[in-house]
Amino acid sequence: MEAKYDFERKFREQILQCSRCGFCQAVCPVYGATLRPALNARGKMLLLKEVMDGKIELNDDLIETLFQCTTCASCFENCPSGVDVPAIIKQVRTDMVNIGSCHPAFKGMHEVLEKYPNIYAEDEAEDFDREHNRKAEYVFFVGCVGLYREDESTEATLELLDRLEVDYTLIDEVCCSGVLEDVGYKLNENLARTNIDRILATGAGAVITGCPYCARTFNNKPQYEELKKHGVKVLHVTQFLKDFAFGVTTHKVVTYHDPCDLGRHCGIYDEPRETIRKIAPNFVEMRHNRENALCCGAGGGVRGAYPKNSLAMARKRLEEVEAAGAEILLTECNSCVHNLSNAKLRKQKFKVYNTTRFINELMDDAE
Numbered sequence: 001m002e003a004k005y006d007f008e009r010k011f012r013e014q015i016l017q018c019s020r021c022g023f024c025q026a027v028c029p030v031y032g033a034t035l036r037p038a039l040n041a042r043g044k045m046l047l048l049k050e051v052m053d054g055k056i057e058l059n060d061d062l063i064e065t066l067f068q069c070t071t072c073a074s075c076f077e078n079c080p081s082g083v084d085v086p087a088i089i090k091q092v093r094t095d096m097v098n099i100g101s102c103h104p105a106f107k108g109m110h111e112v113l114e115k116y117p118n119i120y121a122e123d124e125a126e127d128f129d130r131e132h133n134r135k136a137e138y139v140f141f142v143g144c145v146g147l148y149r150e151d152e153s154t155e156a157t158l159e160l161l162d163r164l165e166v167d168y169t170l171i172d173e174v175c176c177s178g179v180l181e182d183v184g185y186k187l188n189e190n191l192a193r194t195n196i197d198r199i200l201a202t203g204a205g206a207v208i209t210g211c212p213y214c215a216r217t218f219n220n221k222p223q224y225e226e227l228k229k230h231g232v233k234v235l236h237v238t239q240f241l242k243d244f245a246f247g248v249t250t251h252k253v254v255t256y257h258d259p260c261d262l263g264r265h266c267g268i269y270d271e272p273r274e275t276i277r278k279i280a281p282n283f284v285e286m287r288h289n290r291e292n293a294l295c296c297g298a299g300g301g302v303r304g305a306y307p308k309n310s311l312a313m314a315r316k317r318l319e320e321v322e323a324a325g326a327e328i329l330l331t332e333c334n335s336c337v338h339n340l341s342n343a344k345l346r347k348q349k350f351k352v353y354n355t356t357r358f359i360n361e362l363m364d365d366a367e
């Protein structure tokens with residue numbers, strides 16, 4: 001039978017390789033929040049096999065199952081058969097969008113990015129009282145969440161860069177639009193063009209991003225390849241900061257949450273820990289860490305489309321912070337900070353910070 005959809009043409013073998021072992025169930029944050037086996041990776045692969053066998057059609061009835069995935073890659077990391085579930089889910093979402101079937105929240109996000117330069121449909125970005133679009137050694141690229149929802153965190157990151165005398169400029173940035181590919185649409189070429197032109201105009205040799213997702217997009221998407229061709233490196237801020245000395249320490253018990261986009265998707269586990277160990281001798285790991293870190297529940301468009309389940313996933317992560325006895329939870333992703341902070345219960349006394357913000361506050365206290 002001829003394949004009807006691209007997901008089958010590209011991933012048929014992988015979907016059939018799913019042995020139904022169920023190793024993915026224990027690590028799937030969506031399953032953890034819903035306890036619905038249909039929503040874990042195995043359930044999704046079984047459903048897609050039924051579509052390939054012609055037993056069911058791709059249509060709106062499957063939105064709930066196929067769009068409820070944070071693309072965290074925990075299943076892929078733990079799958080003995082090597083089934084790349086996030087890649088399969090992204091392709092299926094594209095196929096569904098092509099037949100006119102999409103979660104309304106994702107359709108809305110696509111429409112917003114056709115009209116606005118950011119995912120929040122806002123007109124005025126915070127300018128952080130700093131120069132934009134000037135010649136500098138580095139561009140600091142904030143990302144939508146850091147610009148519009150976690151601006152205090154971003155201000156602290158910029159203060160830290162100022163203290164470290166980094167020669168950076170901000171640019172009039174627009175959404176990198178990588179998220180569109182996660183939810184079934186194409187990356188917005190106009191937005192990519194705008195970012196590339198504004199970055200190149202500064203003459204910077206490197207872009208430092210506060211957002212792991214923007215770093216992934218710039219480094220991996222063909223629409224941003226021109227940056228590489230011009231010799232512009234892209235670093236996440238945790239990579240940039242690892243060789244600095246900060247001259248401050250805390251005796252508080254500190255733990256670290258690996259953002260999926262930085263950890264499993266980019267393999268960056270050591271750099272943030274090197275930085276944290278310099279400032280926090282009482283560093284502890286949570287039960288699930290590094291490759292096995294639990295997802296905060298914000299990715300893959302799930303925070304917008306399934307906010308209640310997204311918060312439930314974040315709460316599971318926060319239970320591990322309590323169990324580790326940590327007073328400070330550090331991460332380095334504004335999306336994770338945003339979701340984890342929103343999910344924190346009043347009785348949970350630990351604080352949630354981006355590492356950069358925490359270091360900056362320690363430096364404030366030391367003055």
Ligand code: SF4
Pocket residue numbers: 017018019020021022023024025041042045075078079080081082083
């Ligand atoms: S771990 Fe892999 S092979 Fe096992 S059920 Fe999950 S997706 Fe299938």
Ligand code: SF4
Pocket residue numbers: 024027028029030031039040041044068069070071072073074075076085086
């Ligand atoms: S990518 Fe994450 S959320 Fe999606 S099925 Fe796999 S474990 Fe579950």
